[in-house]
């Protein structure tokens with residue numbers, strides 16, 4: 001890092017502001033707004049000291065071979081992703097994080113049903129919305145021969161490195177961004193996990209635009225598929241139907257229209273999906289879509 005006395009950290013000031021303060025500042029009174037804007041830089045520096053150092057998983061694995069034998073829930077809890085049964089709140093500001101374990105989404109057991117038999121293979125896996133990269137660290141050990149990609153609007157948050165990990169910028173609210181940052185890589189994925197903004201439009205775009213980059217027999221998972229239905233700020237200014245409604249219509253062989261996708265994207269999905277299933281996690285729902 002440029003400022004020598006500060007720990008080697010990647011999270012940028014703009015990311016810190018967007019994640020922890022933008023929302024708060026928007027809602028604050030005039031006086032509080034000014035106070036928060038003046039102090040945010042000092043809060044940022046203070047929080048940098050609480051962020052863990054980037055971990056090189058290839059080195060870490062040499063000392064922790066036992067992790068390659070663990071199940072996905074163990075690994076999610078070990079690396080503190082909210083896909084496991086319990087987690088320490090990774091979304092709190094670094095200086096406010098504590099060791100208290102709270103209920104997490106509990107999706108890992110559902111994931112395992114679909115993925116266990118192929119876990120030893122050389123798979124291409126991408127997660128949209130990586131945050132610190134805690135889920136990709138869990139995947140690194142669970143899928144020990146796989147390449148794991150992470151795409152996020154704030155890739156500077158990512159806390160891991162390895163020859164088998166790659167993280168990069170993508171904004172899932174933009175077809176152009178998905179095209180430019182993911183599709184141009186010409187990778188065919190075995191598994192695509194959508195865990196980014198959870199906004200109504202972004203969930204639709206991600207599934208329909210990326211479905212062509214999923215291999216035959218591949219799996220697409222949409223986490224928190226019920227967010228646009230249940231949380232107003234996940235649909236503000238956006239047009240229904242949400243993805244959950246669209247997928248239910250497809251299951252019931254009913255037609256649907258969405259202004260967020262074109263005819264080709266819709267037809268490609270309809271011709272190539274195999275199964276669509278919904279599952280309840282501990283807090284929210286996920287959809288798992290299999291390709292023919």
Ligand SMILES: C[S@@+](CC[C@H](N)C(=O)[O-])C[C@H]1O[C@@H](n2cnc3c(N)ncnc32)[C@H](O)[C@@H]1O
Pocket residue numbers: 080081082083127128129130131132133134135151152153154157170171172173195196197202
């Ligand atoms: C729920 S967190 C991901 C948690 C992570 N998958 C895990 O299991 O630990 C959501 C992430 O989505 C990212 N995000 C929000 N909006 C996005 C967008 N439009 N495009 C890409 N990523 C976005 C945020 O920066 C954040 O890192």
